[in-house]
Amino acid sequence: MAYLDNIRTFVRVYELGNMSAAARDLRISAAVASSRISQLEEHLNVRLFQRTTRLLNPTEQGNLFYHGATKILEAVDEAEAEITSVTQQPRGTLFLAAPLGLGQRLIAPAVPKFNAEYPMIDIRLRLSDRKPDLAAEGLDAMFFLGVPEDSNLRIRKITDCPRILCASPDYIARRGQPARSEELKTENHDCLNLRYPGAPEFQWPLQTPDGVRRVPVSGPFECDHGDVLTSWALDGHGIILKPVFEISEHLASGRLVPVLEDEPPVPIQLACLYMHRRRQDPKARLLIDFMVDHILANMPA
Structure with a gap:
């Protein structure tokens, strides 16, 4: 050894x-x-x-x-x-990563349930809106929103997540409801964006009558934590682009209201990524199957 x-x-x-x-x-x-x-x-x-x-x-x-x-x-x-x-019950340690919003709402609650079913498997969960390097950080799998650039990874698509542009009623009362996507580029509106090292420039993909358009947007401040952006939007500081599952409770309560409903954002792919190997570790496969089933069963409509 x-x-x-x-x-x-x-x-x-x-x-x-x-x-x-x-x-x-x-x-x-x-x-x-x-x-x-x-x-x-x-x-x-x-x-x-x-x-x-x-x-x-x-x-x-x-x-x-x-x-x-x-x-x-x-x-x-x-x-x-x-x-x-x-020969025996699966055992060992698995390292799993997920974005903050998905991880807090859907992955973290499922970890104790998985451990109750497979008590000999320890889970090390890492949550961050930064895009981790699966190989360099020793991850067995990671959940990902978007389309990964690394072609050396295997991708298991889970679903397409609807997204929404929204803001607080207070913000809309002060700044007005934009009628067209072009208005997001003007000084009349503030867009709250997720920024982390290596993040792409801010362009929101919207479904317009002329097809999908990538609209450049900006605002007075940004953050690398998605829930901070939600808090800022709730406090009336700007417009956010979010997967519906992250803010469904705020939409239901009316604390956030839709913006530009006629030009909605393009849905974003939710997938699980893992290393390209001839055969996948059986305990990692157990974890991924369990988490995928849990996500699909508990994803808000």
């Missing part, structure tokens, strides 16, 4: 590009991680990384070994998973 541990450590260091980050991910000390890499290099009689005080870059031999190492680990993980699936 020591040799496999060394290989696992090498793969995480390679993927994260940082010894300390890999050690944290593996829940070992940086000294242990460094020792494992050294043992592996001594065993292979090659340098796997070029080390400087600030950088850790794989050598040519390191690049070659990485591709073989990932195949070894996938084969071992698949073999262990198959044995577990037929």
Whole structure:
């Protein structure tokens, strides 16, 4: 097992590009991680990384070994998973990520239910409106709103989520109800947007009589937390673009009202993403199936 541990450590260091980050991910000390890499290099009689005080870059031999190492680990993980699936209750730890709105409302409540059914599987849930890197962050699966750019991931589409433009009645009373999408680009209206590192420019895709138009929008402030945007809209600070499931209670109560109903936003795809492997870890498949069923059963209409 020591040799496999060394290989696992090498793969995480390679993927994260940082010894300390890999050690944290593996829940070992940086000294242990460094020792494992050294043992592996001594065993292979090659340098796997070029080390400087600030950088850790794989050598040519390191690049070659990485591709073989990932195949070894996938084969071992698949073999262990198959044995577990037929000999005992599924066990282990799974890392799952989701956007804040979806995660708080639909994923987090389902985690204890899943654990009650599969008590030997521990769940580590990470919620963020930032788009995580599934491979670099060691995630088994993540839920995603939109169309992912990484073609190396497998996509399981769940549903298309209706979206809505809305604002508070107080905002509409002060600033008026826009009649056309072009008005969103003027100084007459403030649009509240989700901004995080790497976020695209703000363009809201709206279904107009002339087809889908991507309308550039802006506002006086923005945030990387979707629920903060909702709070600002509730307080009358602007217009938001949201999946209906995130704000259904505010629409039902009248605290938020629809805007531009004749030019609604394009629905957004909700999908589950996971790494492209020959066979998926059975316990990860159990978790994904469970969460998909829970989402579809509890998604507000």
